[in-house]
Amino acid sequence: MEKKMIRTQTGRYPIYVGRDLLGHAGQWIKPEHSGYYIVTDSHVAPKYLPVLEKALEGRKVWHYTIPAGEASKNLDVYSRVITDMLEKKLDRQACVIALGGGVVGDLAGFVAATYLRGVAFVQIPTTLLAHDSSVGGKVGIDHPLGKNLIGAFYPPEAVIFDTAALETLPPREMKSGFAELAKHSLIQSATFYHDLKASIPDLSALSADRVGAFLMRGISVKADIVEQDEREQGLRTFLNFGHTLGHAIEKEAGFGTLAHGEAVAIGMIFAMKLSEEYYGLALPVQEVREWFDRLGLPTRVPDGQSADRLMAQMKYDKKNKNGHYRFVLMQSVGHLSTNQVPENLVRRVLESFMR
Ligand SMILES: NC(=O)c1ccc[n+]([C@@H]2O[C@H](COP(=O)([O-])OP(=O)(O)OC[C@H]3O[C@@H](n4cnc5c(N)ncnc54)[C@H](O)[C@@H]3O)[C@@H](O)[C@H]2O)c1
């Protein structure tokens, strides 16, 4: 088992990563809480809830199972969970435990942040993508007008990542989460990128054990950035590498059509191409593209999407200040910066990228 402490302005908490941690989760969840309220989803519950409940034997435990999927990250489900907790008379000393992927983590975290003005919160991530979402303290839900529009910064008491849970993850979720891990490697260093690519060169190597071995390194990239810039003033924007076009493609395709990581994979290739033009230098774009191809990640804008519409979507990206295009650009693997990029350059590179 690997352990890392995260220290931010709002809190200090440990992250544990290792195989078969779930059955021993009681060790890392403080015993002094008045009750433990597990939030999970309909796919995860049958697989992992009994193990967690067993690990918390002797304590007061409740659970609430939401329907699996992004559609549950809404005000209605949020309100049902809160109502259920009130009816069960959970008090301020209670602890909310998120057992699931990013959807469960974001929702349960927002419940924990707001129930009686805040109760303890523990994250037990079960997807690869959640190596990203469970660290950093962002929690929240969607609004009919957009994703993640309601939320808070609310650090957990602990994050317990059992890498064995990745074994049951559907292949598409595995690939999508891997794109974020690849992103962390590209942000961090040429060494991390080369190590990850060498160990997981293609889809056949994308196993729970191989990926598990890199999880703490991926988490550390995010954790280090978040420790320095919790509220996204500067550095934290690097985590949006590949996300400007990625989000636009995701929105245009209709949320849920393309997995988030798939859209980000395309966005990263584009961000590298744009960086080459912006700085007038050469990057290993082709190498990364071939790697993603071998992993079965998309590397081109899906057919039917239009450059005009993508340009318009990118203009509304939250990083943009006063209607300018801002991108996380790369000077070399491991060296990024956030820059304002002239609209005509973005358009030219996008149009050639879409050809
Ligand atoms: N808070 C943050 O900083 C942050 C960062 C990135 C993403 N997010 C959020 O994370 C969410 C996406 O997270 P996700 O990709 O984990 O999605 P998810 O939670 O919907 O999980 C994906 C699917 O896998 C299933 N599943 C989960 N664990 C499983 C397992 N071990 N075995 C089998 N099936 C399993 C789930 O039921 C679901 O169907 C989005 O809502 C996104 O906004 C948050």
Ligand SMILES: [Zn+2]
């Ligand atoms: Zn992302």
